[in-house]
Amino acid sequence: MFFSGKHKSTVGLDIGANSIKLVKLDHGKDGYSVSAIGIRELPSEAIVADEIRDREAVIFNIQSLIDQTDPKIKDVVVSISGHSVITDKFTIDKKTGPEAEQAILFETEQRAPFDVDDVSLDYHIIRTEEDINKMHVLLVAARKEYLRQYLDLIEDCGLRPMVVDDDAFAILNAYENNYDVDPSRVTALVNIGYDVTNITYLAEGLFCATRDVSAGSREIFNAVQKEFRLNPELTAKAMKGEMADSIDQDMFKATIISAADELISGVELAFSYFRSQTKIETIDWMVLSGGGALVPYLPEFLQSKINIPLELANPLRNIDYDPELFQYIQPEKIAPLLTVSVGLAMRKAK
Numbered sequence: 001m002f003f004s005g006k007h008k009s010t011v012g013l014d015i016g017a018n019s020i021k022l023v024k025l026d027h028g029k030d031g032y033s034v035s036a037i038g039i040r041e042l043p044s045e046a047i048v049a050d051e052i053r054d055r056e057a058v059i060f061n062i063q064s065l066i067d068q069t070d071p072k073i074k075d076v077v078v079s080i081s082g083h084s085v086i087t088d089k090f091t092i093d094k095k096t097g098p099e100a101e102q103a104i105l106f107e108t109e110q111r112a113p114f115d116v117d118d119v120s121l122d123y124h125i126i127r128t129e130e131d132i133n134k135m136h137v138l139l140v141a142a143r144k145e146y147l148r149q150y151l152d153l154i155e156d157c158g159l160r161p162m163v164v165d166d167d168a169f170a171i172l173n174a175y176e177n178n179y180d181v182d183p184s185r186v187t188a189l190v191n192i193g194y195d196v197t198n199i200t201y202l203a204e205g206l207f208c209a210t211r212d213v214s215a216g217s218r219e220i221f222n223a224v225q226k227e228f229r230l231n232p233e234l235t236a237k238a239m240k241g242e243m244a245d246s247i248d249q250d251m252f253k254a255t256i257i258s259a260a261d262e263l264i265s266g267v268e269l270a271f272s273y274f275r276s277q278t279k280i281e282t283i284d285w286m287v288l289s290g291g292g293a294l295v296p297y298l299p300e301f302l303q304s305k306i307n308i309p310l311e312l313a314n315p316l317r318n319i320d321y322d323p324e325l326f327q328y329i330q331p332e333k334i335a336p337l338l339t340v341s342v343g344l345a346m347r348k349a350k
Helices: 055-069 097-111 144-156 167-176 218-228 232-239 249-259 261-278 298-306 331-345
Strands: 008-015 019-028 031-041 075-080 085-093 119-129 134-143 160-166 187-192 197-203 206-213 285-289 310-312
Touching (some): 008 331, 019 055, 019 331, 031 055, 055 144, 075 144, 085 097, 085 206, 097 119, 097 134, 160 167, 160 331, 167 187, 167 197, 167 206, 167 285, 167 331, 187 261, 218 232, 218 249, 249 298, 285 298
Parallel strands (some): 008 075, 187 285
Antiparallel strands (some): 008 019, 085 134, 187 197
């Protein structure tokens, strides 16, 4: 079994292009509690658009983060995303056993942009409608080469990847475990990463669709660095709102808004595509997570442009934790950044 000892625990390891996040959750009868937590920033070009360009730097920083948080950690839950991963939902006639697998494989062949023999796939039956003999299936497929390279990286860090999840489902998992899902409301979970923004939609209280936008906070970082002639360390501080007394805030806000144009346009396009594909006219709510949720002025600007009510995600909302684990950081100020790692750590594995 994956769990052992008196306390069942799971470690979620989120390897992003800008930083590595680690959350260790104890699973108890009354819910979850945090037993270890850590964040470590990566060199800006170590990972670009899901491509690991400086493997040694990534391994060094993962190992350093483990040493700083809990050197005993070996088993981790990780996630993948990007162009080498496809996620889709479809409806087929209700089947069981080998017949169901054959039907799902056939659907995968029709939808995958690459040879189905080159992918590892998994699926989950969301719900079955007995009256019309249909079942709704959620499919996840990843290129075997991409998956193998990723797993090799984790193993070269001295870790054991027990579960490989998808970023979108980790975000959904964190949301469902911390919020009351309103089946009457269509919700968009918008996770702004460094290079990619992932959007996961819920309708009728269930997963509906997911879509990636090829834009994140990197362009904003680069624009701020150039405009104010800052080194990477000071730029990172500015992006966290820690340079308010050192740089002109009007210019800072204008720089962020200008640099966020591609990101905002991508989200608007993704929302339009979702509405046209699902025939759902209204998205009622946005929940914003990821590092981009912490960029000053960006959430307010996004809400004003999209014109949909927005709140910042708090994946620690229903989780017990000792504030001392965060040292000098206020948990509510970094919580959106931990959404994927918390969602991963909520997974139960065998």
